[in-house]
Amino acid sequence: MAWDEWEQLKANAADQRSTGMQLNQLDPGGGGSAALPGQTGDLKVGHSDLVKIGSQAHGLYDDLWNKARVAVPSSDKAAGDLSGQGFALGGGLKHVSTRWDEQLKSLMDACAHISNHMQVTKKVHAGDETYIHRAVSSIDALDAGFDERVGEPGKKNPAYEPKK
Structure with a gap:
């Protein structure tokens, strides 16, 4: 496409007020802020998601190793043969x-x-999950132990009784 043709197409689009030439952008008025984390949800990554990504990357690596690199030795040999015969194509x-x-x-x-x-x-994710679970479990046990509303007055707090 020639430069003049491009300029003509842009002018035609501008004359028609075509939306095809507009940039996507936020309305400049009104301001605003980002949504709060409670409104957007939490980031969740499952072990199966990580395994799938890692497995796909490993599979691609294996395919590249087994199939894509086989062209190099034969291409190098052909290049050497062509160069030896005086063809510039070899280089x-x-x-x-x-x-x-x-x-x-x-x-x-x-x-x-x-x-x-x-x-x-x-x-790392598994370690973080374990740590968070232990921390939250300890807080629950402490809360239950210090909560005066647990159990009737004069009786043992059930949080400290052995589980049956």
């Missing part, structure tokens, strides 16, 4: 092969990083 093919290998390694590193991160996140 270009070698360049493409080298770039492919670099990008493939970068992608594989990213997949490994995601997979490992999900494993660590799963362990």
